[in-house]
Structures are given as structure tokens and as C-alpha cells.
Amino acid sequence: MRRGDAVPLYHQIFLALRDEILSGTRAYGSTVPTEHQLSERFGVSRITARRALDELSDMGLVERRRRIGTRVIHRARPAAIDADIDQTVESLLAFGRDTAVRVLAFGAVPADPGVAEALGIDPQMEVLRAVRVRYKDGEPLGRIVSYTPLRFADVLTETALTTAPLLELLLRSGARIGSGSQTISALSADPELVEALALEPRAAVLRVERHVQDDAGTPLLLTIADYRADRYRISVDLSASGGRR
Amino acid sequence: MRRGDAVPLYHQIFLALRDEILSGTRAYGSTVPTEHQLSERFGVSRITARRALDELSDMGLVERRRRIGTRVIHRARPAAIDADIDQTVESLLAFGRDTAVRVLAFGAVPADPGVAEALGIDPQMEVLRAVRVRYKDGEPLGRIVSYTPLRFADVLTETALTTAPLLELLLRSGARIGSGSQTISALSADPELVEALALEPRAAVLRVERHVQDDAGTPLLLTIADYRADRYRISVDLSASGGRR
Structure with missing residues (x-):
């Protein structure tokens, strides 16, 4: 791995602590590691550790007081949304309070090889593509890019997509959902x-x-949803057998 | 959100394409978007788009040829590992080929508030902490930080941890696993x-x-595993009911 775009170490430490404070992982009022603890943990000099704490302090995220130490003085926004693995954030949020959807793009596009494979069609055949951003409390939560076969052009309209989840629209049109699979990953x-x-x-x-896929195994939908890491996470219950394996 | 550490746009575009090539999302031999396509997609000038492609070419990831266009000439490493949601990568890999574990740290440490809550003990009480890195094909796949109650000190030793998954060691000691929960998130x-x-x-x-937790609901284990995004992802099958909700 190349480290071409090196961010100074003190700034990386600052960013990591900042992320934890902004996301609420480090709660309001909690103690931040001391210079000494930071320098041990990250294997850096005390000067580097101090600079990271200075940056946090300059941003108004922490308060440094003699003897008491450094404390978080930022109240994080409402906690990240926990979505159940079996539920789409779509279904969870579409009609929820404080959520909204904006359609960034909608229309027929030629399928690239990945989309064609997922929908079981030939590359370059046209598919319906919708790009939406979901908002919660007025801030973006995630961008959802969906691909569906052209035969759904009647039910999937830009207006309909702002009022109901895409899967819901497919169901209303008579599609029967058979099975599905999800892959969860992280990226920059x-x-x-x-x-x-x-x-x-x-x-x-x-x-x-x-x-x-529908109940005959015909592909219905490919969705690629990218969520803000500070606002969204996925929860899964594990059965005993799952945990035991 | 602050954009303090602005990375130049051409470099961001380069990095995004590079990630896709290195992870295999853009396969060897596939076509890379043209300057024109990149400038449309990202809303940047052709000069910016060209610079991103130049960087890819300088790194030997793509080859630009007149008329034919730009093609990926890098063969990605073996595809990312797909882990089933019910299985720990631990169980999947511990005894697999080409995998290895290295214990970075092991011992009793005072529980911080989050760990204490997870294990149902008072903060500052001691718990066993193990920090391990799992390797696959000689390269790191993930870092696993585990916390267990001190009563397992007999079965959890540094040597044992290099030979068997932690959960396996707990089971061998007579612990009975009752239930569990997982949260999946992304971070920098x-x-x-x-x-x-x-x-x-x-x-x-x-x-x-x-x-x-064990079958009486007593906490057994808290594990925080951080995986390289280019080498690890999680797959989940959806039941019809799950998809339909």
C-alpha cells in the first residue's frame, strides 16, 4: 500500500478523536486520553499528542483543565440509525418522521457489465436507473442507486419514487419477491x-x-446504497447456532 | 462537515478509480471511463479528468491507447473474502489455509466504560484483553480486539489464541453460548x-x-473487529419475508 497522501500523524490522531466525538462514541462530559496515554497508544511523541489535543480544543470539541484533564464538551447529534439486517432502510424510513427523499437522477440508461449480470440481461440493454438521496433530520443519510428492468417503467416514475420505497412500488405492480442477497462493505x-x-x-x-429476485428467480432489482458512516450502522441478532459455529 | 483536509479533486478521482482497480471491482482488461465521461460524471474539467487518468497510467494500473481507449492492466489480488453473517471470520479462517494470527497484545486491563457495560461489570474492574491481527496470504485482513471476563484467564493464553478462535477456547472451557448481537459499521x-x-x-x-452472552444471559465476550475494506465484506441471504417487509 502506498502512503502517498500522508496526513501528519498529529492530524490523524486529531481526526480519529474528532470522529469519535462527533459520532457520540466519546460522549459529552467524558474524559479524553491524556498526552501521555495518547503517546503510548499511538507510539508518538508527547508533542505530537499535545498537538492533536490542541486541535480538538481549538475546534471547541474538548476543554482542557488543569488537574481535571481534558473533557468532551460537544454534544453529539442523535445517535446513528441502527437498521435491522432484514429491513431496508428504505422501508424503515420512507414514511418515518423527519425523513425525506430527493431524486437526483432518473431514467433509462445502458447497463454496464455489472448491472447487466445482476439483472440477467445483455450489456448495453437499457435499464431504469434511479439515484436518490435519503435525508433524516434535514441531513443526508445515504445515496441509493437502483437498477430495475425496463418493464417497470410504468410504475417507477420520478414522482412515485419520492412517495414510496422502490420495492413497495414493484410489489404494487404485481411483482412477487422470491429471494435476495445483500453484501455489506466499506469504501472511501x-x-x-x-x-x-x-x-x-x-x-x-x-x-x-x-x-x-422474484419468486421465479427472475432478477427484479439491484440496489447499491452508500450510507454515511457517522449516521448509519447495521444490527444483527445472532442465534445460538450462529454464534456457536 | 469541515473540509479542512481537502484533497485535490483530480487526486480524489484517481484514488477512487485506483481503489476499484486494486480491489478488482474494475477487472483486468476492462475499459476505464474516458476523460469526457469522467468530467461529466464528477462535474469537473477535462483537464482534471485527464490528470486523474495520467496518475493511474503513471502507477502502471492502466494503459492508454489511441482509439482503443484506456484499459486496466493490473490484475487484482484474489477477490475479497465473503463472510457469512452468522459465522465469525475467526471460525472461517482460523484453521484455513494461508491464514495466520499474530497476537499484538494480551493481558488484564482495567475496563473502560464501554467495555464495562458490555461485560456487565463495574468500570475499572480488570478484564482480559487480546489484540490480534489475522493474515491471509501473508497480508493483514483484520485486527480483532476482544474483551472477556477475568475468570477465563486459565483458558485464554497467548499461545492458545494463536492456535484456536477465542470463542472455541471459551466453549472448550465449558461456557455455553446463548445469544449474541452484531453491529456492522464503517469508519476511517x-x-x-x-x-x-x-x-x-x-x-x-x-x-x-x-x-x-452465555445461556443464562451472562456476558462472555465483546469483540471489536476492524477489517480492511479492500479484503473483506459480509454476505447475507434475505428471506422472502425479509425482502418483503
């Missing part, structure tokens, strides 16, 4: 996603890719 | 993780936090 945001989700360049995002 | 690596997993500063990582 590209400039397009940075823009859509109001992120920092190269911020970490959580990706959920979903393939859905 | 801090300097410690960058070092352990040979990452770029602030690289995206996939985090799996797992809480396991």
Missing part, C-alpha cells in the same frame, strides 16, 4: 458521493448492495 | 489501525462489533 467516498452526502473527501461509507 | 482508520493493517492513513475499514 468518491467526489460524486462526497457531494451527494456532504462528506469530507475520501470519508468512509458503509455500502449495502442488494440483489432481489 | 486511526494511526494504530493504519499500522496494524498496513493501510493508508484514514483508509475505510469495516467494523464488526459482537456481543456474546
